[in-house]
Amino acid sequence: MEDQMTERSSTLLAEIEQDALDDKAPLASTLRKCIVLGGKANSVELRQWATREARGYSRGDELPDYRTVGAPLHIDAVAGYNQIKGQQISPRSLPEGVRDDVRELYDVRVGVGEIEAMIDAAEGTHVHLGLPMAMDVAAMMNQANGDPYQQITRIYWSVSTTSLRAILDQVRTTLTELVGELRAAMPDEQEEPTPEQVGQAVTVALHDSPNATVHLNTAQSQGQGTSSAQPTPSAGEDEEESFWVRNKKAAFITGTVTVAAGLATVARLFWG
Known part of the structure; x- marks a missing residue:
């Protein structure tokens, strides 16, 4: 049992869990690990959310409340x-x-x-x-x-x-909810979540939770976040002059x- 816990503590999910619970851990690094986890589990939605939170939301992306x-x-x-x-x-x-x-x-x-x-x-x-x-x-x-x-x-x-800081707290809380849902769905001997388990956890953490209401488009995020000194035009301005x-x-x-x-x-x- 001890060997199983040691192996499990070294998994990607365990790293995400540790970072999410550490207020001093950089969120961008944790989100990059989520992108990798989303790739392993073939979860487009997890990759999209983590990428947008890490890189920034582009013009065509609907912004979380x-x-x-x-x-x-x-x-x-x-x-x-x-x-x-x-x-x-x-x-x-x-x-x-x-x-x-x-x-x-x-x-x-x-x-x-x-x-x-x-x-x-x-x-x-x-x-x-x-x-x-x-x-x-x-x-x-x-x-x-x-x-x-x-x-x-x-x-x-x-x-x-x-x-x-409240935005950062919402992101960290969503990460924690995601890990919590996966832990609840995974047996103790399971090291990595299945695509089905990730899909269910993403649904709960990104949609069902009152603290993390997120609307995602199907298209992959494009481009970098804009400078903090300038507001990014909202969705729809591609078709019309700002x-x-x-x-x-x-x-x-x-x-x-x-x-x-x-x-x-x-x-x-x-x-x-």
Whole structure:
């Protein structure tokens, strides 16, 4: 019996179990082991989920609910000799053509390794993520304000590191549930799970669990996760220009005169 336990403790599943229970073990490494396990068990769904969590979710992938986090908008600015840091604003304060498409939510599509790096590099308790074309948007708002001594210098989403850690915790919990389901299905003398056992465990861990609701497409994940400083467009933007592209054309081809009148109120909101 002791020899059987020693052999079992050296299996790939045992390594995944050990890593999942160790909060200090890098999640990316554990997920790569899941990809191998999914290959051995011929589980496309396990390989897809582990690959996307490790590498990042691409544009066409439906994002798990736990990867959408609250992200209020903030600005940094200068007003004469005074510096303004982290003033929260409403999306309604943004220029016309942008405001309707900006949410106070952020889809975290990057891989777990990059999420861990974002937490490590956080400014205090929050990670600051710049809007695409943020400098252009700030320039439009500053032009509407018309005061060279009162300037917005930065516009960004502010995401709590607690929210980012919650994503990592969801992934680790899903891994633990997966191992638990496999252990329950496998006899003591069995070293590696069968494809049927893996399929059942994946169904429970990725779909039936209230903590890990995941929707997967049948296509294999493509491409790397995007930079943490830029949000990845959501599914469906392959067929349609993103609002940033449309807004840039509208604002800078037709000129800023079109939006200046609408931004007068915005300037008063900021500067009084």
